[in-house]
Amino acid sequence: MNWKARLLLLDGLMPSLGDDGRLAWGTLADAAEDAELVFLGLDRSDGGEKPCFAAVPGEGDASPRMANPQLWSLMATMEPGDLALYGGARSITDWHARHRFCAQCGAPTSIAKGGWQRGCESCGAQHFPRTDPVTIMLVEHDGKLMLGRGKGWPEGRFSALAGFVEPGETIEEAVAREVFEESGIRVHDVSYISSQPWPFPSQLMIGCHSHALNTDLTIDETEMAEIIWYSREEVTAALDGDGPFVAPPPHAIAHQLMHWWISR
Amino acid sequence: MNWKARLLLLDGLMPSLGDDGRLAWGTLADAAEDAELVFLGLDRSDGGEKPCFAAVPGEGDASPRMANPQLWSLMATMEPGDLALYGGARSITDWHARHRFCAQCGAPTSIAKGGWQRGCESCGAQHFPRTDPVTIMLVEHDGKLMLGRGKGWPEGRFSALAGFVEPGETIEEAVAREVFEESGIRVHDVSYISSQPWPFPSQLMIGCHSHALNTDLTIDETEMAEIIWYSREEVTAALDGDGPFVAPPPHAIAHQLMHWWISR
Incomplete structure (x- = not known):
């Protein structure tokens, strides 16, 4: 010891x-x-x-x-x-x-490499900690920002839309698919802004900006409670804690992305 | 049916x-x-x-x-x-x-949601396909590009360095750590260029560019066989199939990043 x-x-x-x-x-x-x-x-x-x-x-x-x-x-x-x-x-x-068991054969696994790996003694498979890439995106149109309230979220709390990158997608394709699925909006000119690890349980949040082609919402009601277009003034006020909605807290990437947007 | x-x-x-x-x-x-x-x-x-x-x-x-x-x-x-x-x-x-078995309890799992999920009937855990974010990066200094040949690669084949994003890291931190671990080089001004899914087995390749602070290599010999600084002319010739090294093929993101670099 x-x-x-x-x-x-x-x-x-x-x-x-x-x-x-x-x-x-x-x-x-x-x-x-x-x-x-x-x-x-x-x-x-x-x-x-x-x-x-x-x-x-x-x-x-x-x-x-x-x-x-x-x-x-x-x-x-x-x-x-x-x-x-x-x-x-x-x-x-x-x-x-x-992950105490092997996903390949079902046998118990044991910790290895100082905890950055697990090994299966039965089939020999090596298992590595997973990090799931998630896109989180600002969607802008005519000076307004699209923000959503997820199902089950507290009343008044809005944030940027987000979703997992699926196998076979680029970051930009994931942004476009996710925005379309949740809001019915088509986006173009997706650009990367910044990233943040998010340990609930193990996401890599990939923050992007995009432009909407239209503003008519078709909300996916299985995922989202509300989606609203907010003006720069409204987003600014919300980040100051005095707006028409409750913004994400400063340590969340959504807050930082919204701050980046109003600061441009 | x-x-x-x-x-x-x-x-x-x-x-x-x-x-x-x-x-x-x-x-x-x-x-x-x-x-x-x-x-x-x-x-x-x-x-x-x-x-x-x-x-x-x-x-x-x-x-x-x-x-x-x-x-x-x-x-x-x-x-x-x-x-x-x-x-x-x-x-x-x-x-x-x-992933035919549950990593949480070891029981068999079955396919669900059209194949985009697996479920464990024993403990109720849900399992989702994994996509591993991997940074792949151009490292530049004084007009030259750092490229490496991994251990076990064919003689003469060089590509951009790459490595998995670890839990708790941003994309930019992963680039800096990986470059330092493999080459001993410190980088700054990391920027995102483009991304590509890579199904061996399930990576999301995140292509970045960075600037090196120094050029003195300390090669990690457990990972890399060689690391060499190549000039713009040498990289251009290699992408044309007639250079001092064998470049990655056109469908690989490393090729596209190198093409982006010589085209700027």
Whole structure:
């Protein structure tokens, strides 16, 4: 046991925060005897090199972020570096917890390569943590921005449309298909803006901008509760916390994309 | 059984080409009695609406594309529309073949939602086809382009460096980490160029450009056989089939990125 090693303290998949509001750390002695440990990297913050680990919890959680308001509140208080570290650790420990068996043959798998792989001793298959690319897109027409409220979202909360990239698609094709499926709108001139990892459970959010050919909405009511075209003034007011809708919080890429749009 | 439905004929995961060099199609009667069928979409090419399917083969294939020179040759002769359709079909049927069991509990799973999902009857987990985001990047310094030859690649064949986006990373962070790990080079000003699905087995290739801060290589010899800085003239000659190295073929995103670079 490396006495210098640090263990990220988690309550299942939830972060543990200390009195200073920062992520709490322990030592490897705080992990269960039979815990699977994932290597997170080296902490060089105090001049030394301390290996950092997280333990795989008993159960994973594939539910979307909206399903956990307590976590959502905690995340709003965390500082950016802690948020990024927690996000990466949550994503990979959750993946291990939900992948204890081989998808190819059904036999148990075991952790390998410091937690960045699992191996099947029965059929030899190697399994790697998954990261799902998701497009999230601004759709613009005549100075207005199309924003939607998903089914089950709180009243008044709007964000950019988003959807998984499917096998066989480019990023630009995924944006066009997803916008058309959810809103009936055809887009052109799709461009990439920025990306963000999103650990609920393991998305890579790919933020794009596009132009709509039309504004007549045909809303997919299985996915969306409302879709509305908002003016620059309305989006600006919402980002300031005083608009006609509730905008996504600052740590979400949708907020950053909307900020990029009003700042151009 | 829908007599209008079409079945993409595959030999395992290999494409079947007709005498005209196009993908060969049959009817659902050509599928095995107990075959799992994946819905590929509607064919509207002759004015009607024919549903198109592919059957899940007995075994999948997680090996990289380079491991199959016969497929590589076939792909070079296929027309772009067929290549895209085959790629998507290969990716998803291969995923089914390698995911017949539940990663969460080890029980058998069954195909659902027209083949875009698998469900576990034992624990209720839903499983979705995976698409792995991979960055592939041009690294430029002082008018030269850094290209590499992977371990096990044929002598003389060079391409852009590439690597999987890991949980917790942005696209830009993945580019910088991967370039540093493989070459020892630090990059800045990473920008997105274009993307391409790549069905070996299910990547989303995310093509980027970046600038190097230095040119002194520290090659990761577990991954790369050689890394060389090539001039614009050398890259141009290679894309014309007459250069100091063998360039990737036209249907690969690396070729398109290199073409973008010399055309600027």
